[in-house]
Amino acid sequence: MIDRQDNRKFSKMRAGLALAALLVLAGCQTGAGVYDGVPVDPAAGSSENIDSLSAVIEANPRDASAYTTRGVAYGQAGKLDEAVADFNAALTLDPTSYQTYANRALVYRRLNQTDAALADYNRALNLKPDYEIALVGRGNTYRSLGQNGPALADFNRVISQNSSNARAFYNRGLIYQAQTQHLRAIEDFATAIGLNPNASEPYVARGISYLAVNDSAAALDDLTVALNLDKNSAVAWANRGVALELQGKIPDARRNYQKAMVLDPRNDLAREGLSRIDRGGKA
Structure with a gap:
């Protein structure tokens, strides 16, 4: 009282x-x-899943999507250097994969390599200007650098093209x-x-x-x-x-x-x- x-x-x-x-x-x-890219799936980073994906790559070494998928799995497992290596391989085989650029950007952010992350988000958006995962990811990278103006611009852009994107509203709310x-x-x-x-x-x-x-x-x-x-x-x-x-x-x-x-x-x-x-x- x-x-x-x-x-x-x-x-x-x-x-x-x-x-x-x-x-x-x-x-x-x-x-x-x-709220920052592909939803976390702990099962994706399991050793069994990674071994299975490695078998796919061994059988199809020119399959860019297989490298990207294993790169995501490595990222989920916290093996960030291995994830970057797989995304590099995927982009060598298919340099037009905007999804792979966005995935590599997210790993770069986890490695605190923000300049590299921004560069990859920009590459993804040059290939697909309305790619929401890259816009949200880039917005969060700007926000982490204290650049709230560009961050707000990215979140507003997502919301204007898709008013059902929860991540954009949440992250704009943080600003x-x-x-x-x-x-x-x-x-x-x-x-x-x-x-x-x-x-x-x-x-x-x-x-x-x-x-x-x-x-x-x-x-x-x-x-x-x-x-x-x-x-x-x-x-x-x-x-x-x-x-x-x-x-x-x-x-x-x-x-x-x-x-x-x-x-x-x-x-x-x-x-x-x-x-x-x-x-x-x-x-």
């Missing part, structure tokens, strides 16, 4: 917690999942969020959720923007849904702790911060939340 004389302290703490939540999101990478345009961000995250309700990332992002506009109840709802979809999201656990702390549910907040720390010991939002609770701080 918040006493009247504590209202000013409460508002200041809430603003600080919301800002901390946003900083955590800003440092979080979405990765090569459903609005970084610009503290939280109402616009919430709208984009809501659209992304409507288009793909089974992805956890938009719920986490919308929950954080709800914290920023002082709606801890809506934030708690979104972060709970996100954790039902992905229980291993330290960002979601930490921000759910913020929402619970803002509502004065301190024991529950502590449990959420502790869960976040187990998943990611470097999570500053969770660490600071636990420290605040241990000091007897009151939201």
